[in-house]
Amino acid sequence: MNTPTSSSAPALDNQLCFALYSTSLAMMRVYRGLLPKLGLTYPQYLVMMVLWEQDNLTVSDIGERLFLDSATLTPLLKRMEAQQLVTRARAKADERQVIVTLTAQGQALRDEAAKLMPQVLCATKCSVEEITGLRDQLVDLRKNLNDSAGL
Template sequence: MSINPDPEPATAPSKPDLPDDPLALDNHLCFAVYSTSHAFSRLYRQQLARLGLTYPQYLVMLVLWETAPLPIKTIGERLMLDSGTLTPLLKRMEATGLINRERGSQDERQVLVTPTAAGLDLRAKAVGLPPSIACASGLDLDTLRAMAAKLTILRSNLLDEVNRE
């Protein structure tokens, strides 16, 4: 980590006792990502309330609006979530009438997830969200695009390391 924007002023640091401490919270990129993720989640919670969706449920709908039906496995690969997360989440979405779940006919192991008519209708109410959030971000589209691209590279590198054990 060690993300300290100050080039060691040596005279008037904001934290005199920790001029360039790698263990300082503010030097942790992971915390910037973690806390920004929570900030997104809170803003989406407000915006998604009227759609009756949580943020992870919104992500599932994004995937299903692109392609459907899909097995849970594919949804999990797309969102990087496992069955321990998705099985109960999808059961809640089925209970609220947004999706249907049924075993695949040619492969009985799979559970195919399909949006209901209500789930498809929700898309029209969701189209206003991305522009609204982009506006709230206060950053221009080029900056947002550049951040997403760098984060995707970072994520890929981190996951490579995780899988290297």
């Protein structure tokens, strides 16, 4: 039996959280179609992007950049090490820290990954200016939400 919805109940399609969530899923589907060419999953791709910007980072540095904890990153990094994309080594100054470094194979993927960006832009059917503006708005929104949550 169908129960009529209350007029005070929020409509799903009117919710910002659902628009963000469903758009994120759609974006990941686009990447899921492209990343097998690189042999990467989307989370691995994000780690690689961080390391392509700056190599030789601690697990906690990568986690801070990606908003992930080490318990989430460690198994991911172990798989990437098994794929010979990165190496992990204890820091000499503080053995509690693990330094993640790109291998030559991991560095070589950077040029191939750069070829994905035009395909992703094309999938959005947006201009570079529109994407840049939207990204900037989302970054501001994330900052405001994190500030509100005390993060």
